[in-house]
Amino acid sequence: MSENSSGAKPAPDGQSSTEVPRRLSSALRLLTVAAVVLSLIGLFSLAAVLLTEFLQGQVWLGFIAIAYFCLPAAFLLMVVLVIAGVRGRHRT
DSSP, rough: OOTTTTOOOOTTSSOTOOOOOOHHHHHHHHHHHHHHHHHHHHHHHHHHHHHHHHHHHOHHHHHHOOOOOOOOHHHHHHHHHHHHHHHHHHHO
């Protein structure tokens, strides 16, 4: 039985056909980290807005603006990551 149990044949240059080139991999990793950080910041801001409203306090407009911009930006980055993943798998 061969070493490669997935059935994929190795690429001619010696790399596995499922590996992403290192430069692209680090760029995708950076986009992933940015998407996660933006989504966490946006979610914490949204939670602060909701908690402040629940406690009937004065909501700081900065929290609303942060949630308003960070959550859609994180969503768009995640869409880019999905498209990059699909394109990467389609090429192999």
